Amino acid sequence: MNRTRRGVLVLAAVMLLGAPSSPRAAETKAELAVFEAASLKDVFARLAQRFEKDRPGVKVVTNAAGSQELRAQIEHGATADVFASADRKQMEALAAQGLTVAPAIFTCNEPVVIVRPALATTVKGLVDLPRLDRIVIGTPEVPIGAYTLQILQKAAAKHGADFPARVQAKVASRELNVRQVLAKVVLGEADAGIVYRTDALTAGGKVRVVDIPPELNVIAEYPIAPVKGAPHPDLARRFIDLVTSPAGAAALREAGFSPCPRR
Amino acid sequence: MSERPDPRAGRSVLDAVLWPTAVGLASGVLVLLVALPIAGLLLTSSPGALIRALGDPMVGPALGVTASTTTVSLALIVACGTPLAWLLARHRTRAARIVETLVHLPVVLPPAVAGVALLLAFGRRGLMGPPLAALGVGLPFSRAAVVLAQAFVAAPFYVQAAIAAFRRLDPDLVLVARTLGASRPRVFFTVAVPISWPALGAGAALSWARALGEFGATLLFAGNLTGRTQTLPLAIYTALESDLRAAQSLSIVMVAVAFAVLVAVRAGTRP
Numbered sequence: 001m002n003r004t005r006r007g008v009l010v011l012a013a014v015m016l017l018g019a020p021s022s023p024r025a026a027e028t029k030a031e032l033a034v035f036e037a038a039s040l041k042d043v044f045a046r047l048a049q050r051f052e053k054d055r056p057g058v059k060v061v062t063n064a065a066g067s068q069e070l071r072a073q074i075e076h077g078a079t080a081d082v083f084a085s086a087d088r089k090q091m092e093a094l095a096a097q098g099l100t101v102a103p104a105i106f107t108c109n110e111p112v113v114i115v116r117p118a119l120a121t122t123v124k125g126l127v128d129l130p131r132l133d134r135i136v137i138g139t140p141e142v143p144i145g146a147y148t149l150q151i152l153q154k155a156a157a158k159h160g161a162d163f164p165a166r167v168q169a170k171v172a173s174r175e176l177n178v179r180q181v182l183a184k185v186v187l188g189e190a191d192a193g194i195v196y197r198t199d200a201l202t203a204g205g206k207v208r209v210v211d212i213p214p215e216l217n218v219i220a221e222y223p224i225a226p227v228k229g230a231p232h233p234d235l236a237r238r239f240i241d242l243v244t245s246p247a248g249a250a251a252l253r254e255a256g257f258s259p260c261p262r263r
Numbered sequence: 264m265s266e267r268p269d270p271r272a273g274r275s276v277l278d279a280v281l282w283p284t285a286v287g288l289a290s291g292v293l294v295l296l297v298a299l300p301i302a303g304l305l306l307t308s309s310p311g312a313l314i315r316a317l318g319d320p321m322v323g324p325a326l327g328v329t330a331s332t333t334t335v336s337l338a339l340i341v342a343c344g345t346p347l348a349w350l351l352a353r354h355r356t357r358a359a360r361i362v363e364t365l366v367h368l369p370v371v372l373p374p375a376v377a378g379v380a381l382l383l384a385f386g387r388r389g390l391m392g393p394p395l396a397a398l399g400v401g402l403p404f405s406r407a408a409v410v411l412a413q414a415f416v417a418a419p420f421y422v423q424a425a426i427a428a429f430r431r432l433d434p435d436l437v438l439v440a441r442t443l444g445a446s447r448p449r450v451f452f453t454v455a456v457p458i459s460w461p462a463l464g465a466g467a468a469l470s471w472a473r474a475l476g477e478f479g480a481t482l483l484f485a486g487n488l489t490g491r492t493q494t495l496p497l498a499i500y501t502a503l504e505s506d507l508r509a510a511q512s513l514s515i516v517m518v519a520v521a522f523a524v525l526v527a528v529r530a531g532t533r534p
Contacts, residue, residue: 066504068505072507172403172404173404173485173486175482175486176482176500176501187387188386189388
C-alpha cells in the first residue's frame with residue numbers, strides 16, 4: 001500500500017516535470033548541438049566547457065565523427081545547431097542545399113609524415129618514404145587520403161615523376177580514417193604514415209613527426225557554420241564567435257592546428 | 264454442469280485467440296525488424312545503379328579476396344574445429360569445459376576488440392611477433408591476416424554446432440562400432456561425421472556467413488588494400504566514405520551472395 005502510494009507520487013512528479021515547461025525554463029535548459037569533425041573533439045570539448053561556464057543553463061552536446069558522416073546526418077534531418085567540418089567539400093555540399101549559412105574557414109590542419117621512432121634517422125623527409133617497407137595512408141575517399149595523393153603528386157615535380165608510384169608500391173594499407181593510420185604506426189605495424197599534425201601530437205613520443213615542405217603540402221581548411229533552421233541560432237552564433245575568438249585560436253593552436261596560410 | 268461455466272471455455276479463448284495473437288505479434292515484430300532494413304536496401308536502389316556499382320573497380324578484387332579468404336578460413340575452421348568438437352563432446356572434464364568456454368568467447372567480443380587482440384598476439388610487436396619475425400613471417404596487412412581474423416570470429420559458430428551434434432550422437436553406436444573392431448579414426452569418419460553431417464553443414468554455413476561479414480577485426484589486423492586485404496565489407500565501408508549509393512549497391516551484391524549460399528547449404532544439408 002505504502003509502496004503503491006509512493007509509486008503514484010513518483011509518477012505524478014515525473015508527469016509534472018515532463019509537462020511542457022514555461023518559456024523561461026526552456027531558455028535556461030538549452031542544449032546546443034555541435035556537430036564537429038573528429039579531429040576537433042578535444043579542442044571543442046574544452047571550448048564547450050568554457051561556453052557552458054559563461055552561460056549557466058546552457059549545455060553543449062557534441063557529436064564528433066567523420067565530416068562526411070556528419071554531413072549525411074544533417075542531410076537526413078539530425079538536429080544540429082553548429083557544423084564544423086574538416087573538409088570544405090562537405091560544408092559546401094550542405095551550403096549548396098541551403099542547410100548551412102555563410103560558412104567561414106576558422107582554422108587549418110597540416111598533414112605531416114609520422115615515422116616509428118626507430119626510423120627517425122632514416123626518414124628525414126618525404127623523399128625517404130620509398131625506402132621503407134610498409135607505409136600506411138588514408139584511402140582516397142577520406143580527406144586525409146585525398147590530401148596525401150595531392151601531396152605525392154606535387155612531390156613528383158621535385159622527386160621524380162615516378163615518386164608517387166614508388167611510394168604507393170610500399171603502401172600496405174589504405175585506412176578508413178586518419179586515427180587508424182596513426183594507430184598502425186604507433187603499434188609499430190607500419191613504418192610511416194601521413195596524418196594531420198593534430199593527430200601526431202596526440203601520440204606523444206610514440207611517433208616522430210617529419211614536416212612536409214610548405215610548397216609540397218596541401219593544408220586542410222576547416223569551415224564552421226550555423227545550421228539552417230537550428231533550434232538555437234543565437235547560441236550557435238555565440239559558440240562560433242568563441243571558436244573564432246583569440247581564446248579559441250589559442251586552444252586550437254595548442255592542439256596542433258595552424259593558422260591558415262594567406263592566399 | 265450448466266450452472267457452472269465450463270472451465271475450458273476460458274481456456275479455449277486463450278488457446279484459440281489470445282495465444283496465437285501474442286505469438287503472431289511477437290514473431291511479426293522480429294521478422295519486420297530484419298525484413299524492413301533489407302527491403303530498404305533493395306527498394307531504394309535501381310537495377311541501373313546496381314549494374315554501375317558492379318562495374319566499380321573495387322568490386323572485382325573485393326569479391327576475389329572475399330571468396331578466397333572465406334574459403335580458406337572455413338577450411339581451417341572445419342579441419343581443426345571438427346576434431347576439437349569431437350574431443351570436447353566426448354570429454355566432460357573441467358578442462359574441457361574451460362576450453363569450450365574459451366573457444367566460444369569470440370562470439371561476445373566486439374570485432375574491434377578481436378582486431379586489437381589479434382594485433383597484440385600476432386602483430387610485429389605482439390606476443391608472437393618476434394618468433395614470427397624470426398621465421399620471416401609478417402602477418403598484419405597480409406591475406407593470411409584476413410583469414411586469421413575471419414577464423415577467430417567465425418570458428419565458435421561451427422564448433423558450437425559440432426559439439427551439440429556430437430553430443431546428440433547415440434553413444435551406443437560408437438560403442439558398437441568399436442566392439443565390431445572399427446578403429447577410432449574409422450568410427451569418427453564413418454559413423455560420427457556422416458550421422459552429424461546436417462548439423463555440421465548448418466554450423467559451417469553459419470560460420471562462413473560470419474566470416475563473410477567480418478569487418479572490424481579485419482580492418483584493424485589486416486588493413487584495407489584493394490586486391491590484397493580489402494574484402495567486400497571493407498569495400499562497402501570504403502565506398503560509404505564517398506558515395507552512399509555505391510555502398511548500397513555493393514551491399515545488395517553481398518546480401519544476394521550470402522542469401523544464395525545459405526539457401527544452397529540448407530538445401531544440401533537437409534536431414
